[in-house]
Amino acid sequence: MxxxxxxxxxxxxxxxxxxxxxxxxxxxxxxxxxxxxxxxxxxxxxxxxxxxxxxxxxxxxxxxxxxxSFFNDDSSHFLGGKNYGWAFTASDIHQVLLNTLLWIVVAPVAATALGLVLALLVDRLKRQALYKSLIFMPMAISFVGASIIWKFVYNYRESSQPQIGLLSQICIWLGWRNPPNWILSHPLNNFLLMVIMVWVQTGFAMVVLSAAIKAIPDEITEAAVLDGARGWRLFQHVTIPMIRNTLVVVLTTVMITTLKLFDIIRTMTGGNFGTQVLANEMYSQSFVQFNVGRGSALAVILFVAVLPLVGYNIVQLRRERATR
The missing domain is CATH 1.10.287 (Helix Hairpins)
Structure with missing residues (x-):
């Protein structure tokens, strides 16, 4: 040995x-x-x-x-564009595409908006570095680890039994005697899974947007205050325009991460109960059903969908550098 x-x-x-x-x-x-x-x-x-x-x-x-992607399941026969036709016409894939679209619209917007709110609030507190570290901490956790944590939050048991799931116990404390099985409840389960993505990505959005807000010249803010801008008006007409490029970069970055979503779905539901998304369906077709042609077609579709976001992100970063 x-x-x-x-x-x-x-x-x-x-x-x-x-x-x-x-x-x-x-x-x-x-x-x-x-x-x-x-x-x-x-x-x-x-x-x-x-x-x-x-x-x-x-x-x-x-x-x-x-x-x-142009061949059949074992790559022995050329099929042309039939795999792509299947990807856009099969009824079961329609739900996958709809779920993916829902994810890339809801989760990035929620994470960016929450990160912006936290950036504004935390910057006004003492010991802000401590609070930022706590909010940013989920970024250090893998999506698999985060999913396991939230699996305990969404765990379901009959109301007559001792509860393990935090969400079910809170609902019982509030008077809801029979909370549902959260992960099985469609379409609610999709939004509950999005909470995991938002929880992980909010810290990233907060840190980047906080840095952008602090980079706004004091002269501009003071001039706006002298002109009568306060509160919401100052935020709407000064803060948002000054950090617009950074806001777009954060939003598109979270969108790219969300579009490639795999870990959360695989860990929490395996794509069952109406929660399947494009990346997990690609894995299932390739390595569970062993249909390499369809899996490759879905991978190409995912790659093509990511490209515009990456390109737009690069353009915005170059514009931001040019303004500096």
Whole structure:
């Protein structure tokens, strides 16, 4: 046992030593190069590994997924666009697309709005760093961990039995004698699952928006106050316009995260009870039903849906940098 462990450790250590030696040799060769070849060689050495990893980890899998999306379940027969036709015409997929649309509209707006409210409130408190840390803390938890936490909150038992679920117990305390099984109640269960996403992402929205609000020049705020702007008018006509770009970036970032939603659905319901979304359906088609063609088609649809949000986010970030 110990001999096998030492052998594996020696092999790993030897591989690391060889890797470091190769890097040192390459850097030594680049440092000794002179003339016209020195700059292209340096660029190739530093960018080459990144480009290679990008090709292996992103470009090649993306091309392969697009290719497989035009074939049947075992990739033995070419189907053309039939998998995409199935994705947009099958009745069971309509519910999946509707749930996904509901998620990317409700959850990002709720998380961004709540983050903005908390940013405004916490910035007026003493020891704001402490409160921000507590609100931001869910961001340190994985979606799987957050789902397990909220699984206890939504846990259901008969009202005659001791309650484990916090939500059911609160409802009983308030006089609701027979609260429902929250996760089985459709469409309420979709909104209850969105609460998990909002709980995790609100801290991110609060921190970014708080920084944007603090970056507003004092001269602008003071001039608006002298002109009679107070409270809501100051917020509506000064704060919001000044942080509009940051607000859009936060909203689209949370939208991208929500569109790729998988962990919460997989952990809480497995896509059952009317809670299925696009990313989890892609996983189910590919690795549960072993239909690689349909799973690849859903992956391509998800990829295409994310692209406009990513592009818009990049444009907004560049505009914000330009204004600075």
């Amino acid at each position: 110990w001999a096998d462990a030492l052998t594996k450790f020696g092999n790993a250590a030897g591989a690391i030593v060889v890797f470091v030696a190769v890097l040192l040799l390459i850097f030594f060769a680049a440092g000794r190069a002179t003339g016209r070849i020195s700059k292209p060689l340096a660029v190739g050495i530093f960018l080459g590994p990144a480009v290679l990893l990008l090709l292996i980890g992103l470009v090649v899998p993306a091309v392969r997924t697009i290719y497989l």
